[in-house]
Amino acid sequence: MEATIATFACRAKLSRIAALAGFVTVAAFCAPTAAQATWTHTGNGTITVSAGGMRSTTNTDSGYAVPLAGLAFQKAAWTSTPANADWSALCTSGAAGACTSASVANGRYLVREAPTGAPAGWRALTQVSWGGASSGQSPSRAYVGDVTVYGNNATVRPSTSWSPTAPSSGSGAFVAAKNNPALPDRCGLDVLLLLDRSGSINPQKDTYRNAARQFVTSLSGTPTRLKISSFGSDTRADQASFLNLDAPADVSTANAKINGVYSAPAGSTNWDGGMNLAANAGVDVVVFITDGNPTYRDTPTGTSSGGDVDLLDLTAGVASANKVKTIGKSSSAGATILAVGAGTGVTAENLAAVSGPNEGDDYVTSSVAGLDAKLQAIANKLCGARVHVRQLTDDGGPASPKAGWSFTPGKPAGSPVAITPGTITTAGSPAEGAVTVDQVPAGGASAITMTQTPKPGYVFVASDCRLGGFADVTSGGAVTATIATVRRTEDWYCTFRSRQLVGSIAVEKTGAAWAYHGDALTFGFTVTNNGETPLSYVTVGDDRCATVTVKSKRNGAGQPDSTPGVLDLTDRWSYECSMTVASHKNGEANPIVNTVTAAGQDTWKRPVSDTDTHSTLLLPPALSIDKTGPATAQAGSAVLYTLVVTNPGDVPFMAPNVNVTDALCEAPPMLKTKNGDASPGQLDPGDSWTYTCTVQTLSTQTVVNNIGGSEGDRR
Numbered sequence: 001m002e003a004t005i006a007t008f009a010c011r012a013k014l015s016r017i018a019a020l021a022g023f024v025t026v027a028a029f030c031a032p033t034a035a036q037a038t039w040t041h042t043g044n045g046t047i048t049v050s051a052g053g054m055r056s057t058t059n060t061d062s063g064y065a066v067p068l069a070g071l072a073f074q075k076a077a078w079t080s081t082p083a084n085a086d087w088s089a090l091c092t093s094g095a096a097g098a099c100t101s102a103s104v105a106n107g108r109y110l111v112r113e114a115p116t117g118a119p120a121g122w123r124a125l126t127q128v129s130w131g132g133a134s135s136g137q138s139p140s141r142a143y144v145g146d147v148t149v150y151g152n153n154a155t156v157r158p159s160t161s162w163s164p165t166a167p168s169s170g171s172g173a174f175v176a177a178k179n180n181p182a183l184p185d186r187c188g189l190d191v192l193l194l195l196d197r198s199g200s201i202n203p204q205k206d207t208y209r210n211a212a213r214q215f216v217t218s219l220s221g222t223p224t225r226l227k228i229s230s231f232g233s234d235t236r237a238d239q240a241s242f243l244n245l246d247a248p249a250d251v252s253t254a255n256a257k258i259n260g261v262y263s264a265p266a267g268s269t270n271w272d273g274g275m276n277l278a279a280n281a282g283v284d285v286v287v288f289i290t291d292g293n294p295t296y297r298d299t300p301t302g303t304s305s306g307g308d309v310d311l312l313d314l315t316a317g318v319a320s321a322n323k324v325k326t327i328g329k330s331s332s333a334g335a336t337i338l339a340v341g342a343g344t345g346v347t348a349e350n351l352a353a354v355s356g357p358n359e360g361d362d363y364v365t366s367s368v369a370g371l372d373a374k375l376q377a378i379a380n381k382l383c384g385a386r387v388h389v390r391q392l393t394d395d396g397g398p399a400s401p402k403a404g405w406s407f408t409p410g411k412p413a414g415s416p417v418a419i420t421p422g423t424i425t426t427a428g429s430p431a432e433g434a435v436t437v438d439q440v441p442a443g444g445a446s447a448i449t450m451t452q453t454p455k456p457g458y459v460f461v462a463s464d465c466r467l468g469g470f471a472d473v474t475s476g477g478a479v480t481a482t483i484a485t486v487r488r489t490e491d492w493y494c495t496f497r498s499r500q501l502v503g504s505i506a507v508e509k510t511g512a513a514w515a516y517h518g519d520a521l522t523f524g525f526t527v528t529n530n531g532e533t534p535l536s537y538v539t540v541g542d543d544r545c546a547t548v549t550v551k552s553k554r555n556g557a558g559q560p561d562s563t564p565g566v567l568d569l570t571d572r573w574s575y576e577c578s579m580t581v582a583s584h585k586n587g588e589a590n591p592i593v594n595t596v597t598a599a600g601q602d603t604w605k606r607p608v609s610d611t612d613t614h615s616t617l618l619l620p621p622a623l624s625i626d627k628t629g630p631a632t633a634q635a636g637s638a639v640l641y642t643l644v645v646t647n648p649g650d651v652p653f654m655a656p657n658v659n660v661t662d663a664l665c666e667a668p669p670m671l672k673t674k675n676g677d678a679s680p681g682q683l684d685p686g687d688s689w690t691y692t693c694t695v696q697t698l699s700t701q702t703v704v705n706n707i708g709g710s711e712g713d714r715r
Helices: 011-020 199-219 248-259 271-278 310-329 346-352 371-383
Strands: 002-006 008-010 030-032 038-042 044-055 064-068 072-077 088-092 098-100 108-114 127-129 140-142 145-149 153-154 192-198 225-231 235-244 285-292 336-345 363-366 386-395 405-411 417-422 433-438 445-452 457-467 480-486 489-499 506-510 520-528 535-544 549-554 572-580 592-601 607-618 624-628 638-647 658-662 670-673 688-696 708-712
Touching: 008 489, 011 670, 030 445, 044 072, 044 088, 044 108, 044 145, 044 271, 044 310, 064 310, 088 098, 108 445, 127 310, 145 153, 192 199, 192 248, 192 271, 199 248, 199 336, 199 371, 225 248, 225 271, 235 248, 235 271, 271 285, 271 310, 271 708, 285 371, 310 336, 336 346, 336 371, 336 549, 346 363, 363 371, 371 417, 371 433, 371 549, 386 457, 405 433, 433 445, 445 457, 445 489, 457 480, 480 489, 506 592, 506 607, 520 535, 520 592, 520 607, 592 670
Parallel strands: 044 153, 192 225, 192 285, 285 336, 336 363, 386 489
Antiparallel strands: 002 038, 008 030, 044 064, 044 098, 072 088, 072 108, 108 145, 127 140, 225 235, 386 433, 405 445, 417 433, 445 480, 457 489, 506 520, 520 572, 535 592, 549 572, 592 607, 624 638, 638 688, 658 708, 670 688
């Protein structure tokens, strides 16, 4: 393929070297000519790039970082705005820290660390701040290399083409950032105070000194052990052995050492040397305090960029910080770096490069005046008291810690302690939360509270706070749990327990106590909420009624319900339905029993239901007949029979509707007497009416078998 290459006007010595070598080197040392010519060349080449990790013992620009394997790189066609480049994979560094790409077309390229291409435990750097004087903010720049391929293998290094340029042509490897070890979660750590004493500190040295002394005072009386180192252009272990901050004499010594550090600040800002010294301190955490981006490095030994921030000043510092995070505690364990930048001369981007990406956890920035508060917060993080909280719930499953519960810590009016944060919400696995109680007096802080925020659908059951760990709790306590005294370095654990509210519904049915066949029966239902949560999706049905209708919905005050879709705890909803009693059939069920069912859902969408039954006694019509006659009679004679009809039921029969029959009688039985019936127009329950009839026998007949019958219609 063809590539268009810009010609460059270079320094004479470099042009001669390039001509002898037969290839084009990194563009950092060339600038485009005023009138660029173009020419074409067909061909391909490769790109070699190197990756570096922690600081080596070699004080050269090309060898200050130990090779790092597993760092992926990307390439893009050259552009003056790398952020807008079209990046693609280039290669990944091997065991020796370098890699060479596959064949690429001739041309000019940018190379960078792939943003997500760092090996485990590391992170890529693609943007850092450098250039400009240390007294002001350095501009944020892409961390890239600029290389031209012309049928050769071209080696790319981090570009220093933005002023100021590197003092050496070998700008070293691309350096990645080591992940910051987690801060150990205990009081009593080994701490190194790494203090910037460069010349720019001098105008406000008293402020820096007082803030550092207050940091020590905040940790006094705790099992913290302290070392102190400082840096300007040079580095110094001001307190090389541990001071025990629970010993007043050692606290005084620490404050005296701090006074010495800030007695006469001078020189440049050497992050490289300071971090390299810290890597051998053998501590758990390095509290790194600086007022500016680096302007000095130990590669080569004692290299100063004057008042400017050179890229290599920064990346050498990053490599030394990587060393702290790798072996700062021991040969096999790194130390946590807590970086504090004060004033306008330091950028958050560079603080993150030497510590970690999380502002507030890995690094903080502050005005110089606010430095005291930032250091106080770090002291509290290291050794303040803590109150941990968790929430257990009884909701049908195991009572495990639940996320999403909020709590508010508290203290008495006038208490000197500071509690942060102001509210917490349980999260994580297991779900917990914690607050830090800072500025605890020597005798402890009294009446520290933790208050549970109510949650819909739950009711408080119990709470308990104790030292040493969470405990199961089933009774006692209150929504606001109180710790009598919290002392420095203590960890209190508060457990709260709640249960889900229980939903329940009740229905009561009313109706007629008795009825006759053919009657229309109306039943009433009253539905109430006898549980602990509102109910929704309420339905009412009856197994003998086709339709149930709403009569009214009232609230606890007897007024129309303003939330007719929700059955609240004091609501009373009324319903009714109707049915017709079927005609009498032999074997029919009596009484009629019908069942109403009310159902709904509680706050947790769990079904609730209740039933009620009602019995209606059917009053069926009944007649009985008692027939008497002679035991013997003369064959061929007329035999007289007496029939007594009685109403043993509960229903009267109108007289015209009472019919008495006898199949053998010559004529239908005749009514002889109503036996003094006070209501002769109807055969009432208990009444007896007497009838007679005759049967004509035959002369040859020997036996008469006849049966009398009665029937009636109550209507």
